[in-house]
Every structure is written in C-alpha cells, then in structure tokens.
Amino acid sequence: MVWVMTLLIKNPDSLKKVQQEVRNALEKKGRVQEDDLYKLDYLKAVIKETLRLYPVIPLLIPHESRDRCILEGYEIPKKSLVYVNAWAVGRDPKCWERPEEFDPERFMNSSIDYKGADFELIPFGSGRRGCPGMSFGIMTLELALSNLLYSFDWELAEGTKDIDTLKAEGVVMHKKNALLLVAKVPDN
Ligand code: HEM
Secondary structure: OHHHHHHHHHOHHHHHHHHHHHHHHHOOOOOOOHHHHHHOHHHHHHHHHHHHHOOOOOOOOOEEOOOOEEEOOEEEOOOOEEOOOHHHHHOOOOOOOOOOOOOHHHHOOOOOOOOOOOOOOOOOOOHHHOOOOHHHHHHHHHHHHHHHHHHOEEEEOOOOOOOOOOEOOOOOOOEOOOOOEEEEOOOO
16 A cells, blocks of 8 residues: 555656546445455556555465475576565566556556466466465555545655655564654545
C-alpha cells in the first residue's frame, strides 16, 4: 500500500486516472465493496505495476533443490539453497520495455498476471510453494486502496517537494523513510 501511494503521488496523471476510475464506477455509493472490484481495471494495473517495481519480498522465500538438475546449461546440485530475485526479474530489460518507468498502461489489454504462470512477474512466487494468500492479499489491497482513492484527495505534506523511494534493509521491502501524505475530503 505504501509503495502504491508513493508511486501514485509521484505520477499525478496515474493518480488522477485511477481516482476517476473508482469515482466514476462507484458514483454516489459511499464506499467500495468487494463486489465492485471487478469494475476497476486500471486500479488492478496500478497494483500489478507496483508489485513489478517493488515486490514485497524481493528475493521470495529461499528454496532448496531436492535433486540435481540442469537449468539453461547451469548445474544446480542437490540440496542447493536457491534464491529467486523477483526484483531483478521485474526490472529485466529483456522482459520489459522501459523497465524503470512506472507505467500501469503496460498491463491494460495484457494477459500478464502475477498468478505464477508468467515468469516475468512473480511477486507471489510460482509453483507449489507459491503464496497461498495471494487472492486474500490482493483483495485486501484492492479494497483498501480503492476506498482511500474514492474518499480522499491526496497531496504532499506542506514543505515536502518530492517523495524518495529509498528502501530499508530486510527480507520484506519496507520504505526507509515514512510516507507522509495529506488526505483531504473532496468538496462535493
Ligand atoms: C500482497 C500480499 C502478499 C505478498 C506480496 C506475498 C508474497 C509471498 C511470497 C513472495 C511468498 C514466497 C513464494 C515463493 O518463494 O515461491 C509467499 C509465501 C507465503 N505466503 Fe504470502 N504474500 C502475501 C500475502 C499473504 C497472505 C495474506 C497470507 C496468508 C493469509 C500469506 C501466506 C503465505 C504463506 C503461508 C507462504 C509460504 C508458502 C509455502 O512455503 O508453501 N501471504 N508469499
């Protein structure tokens, strides 16, 4: 959630577009509920793009190979500790055009998903040890984010010129400096 809001405030066109999508879809309903989420294609693209650039667990969870195997000419001995760098995969120029750029549009009209079948986007891992909480995690994020965008306008705090994207050290990618934004209730 922190990284989505960070990227949106740094990309005001995307913020405006996703906010308009939520407000147009919901009109005067008052709050977003689970069964409204299917209407929010751009919001889903914003979340995918955030997970591509800032995967929550950048090296996933370490795995151990059960047997010796050869992968693309590399031998991986039995019982090797294997780390998969989802961060690097998400920014690999062989997989992504302008990989460093935040561009949710790349997921509109694209079948690429984080469910583990598209190996260029693996914030939840893949295969039988992939994240079992993916649907729950995504739905929680979609619901919270869409309600924050529906109910409030977002601005930088007074005296803040820009937001940094420094990461704290650790297995899970936290933002090093807290994100400080001002939420305003829209006039109408
Ligand atoms: C946006 C939210 C979440 C993200 C980005 C995420 C990401 C991940 C990742 C990357 C892995 C390791 C996969 C691998 O190494 O192949 C994992 C494993 C796991 N996750 Fe999640 N997760 C999220 C939410 C959740 C939730 C909500 C739950 C439980 C309610 C959950 C439970 C687990 C468990 C139990 C594993 C270990 C699975 C295993 O080793 O077999 N996760 N998650």
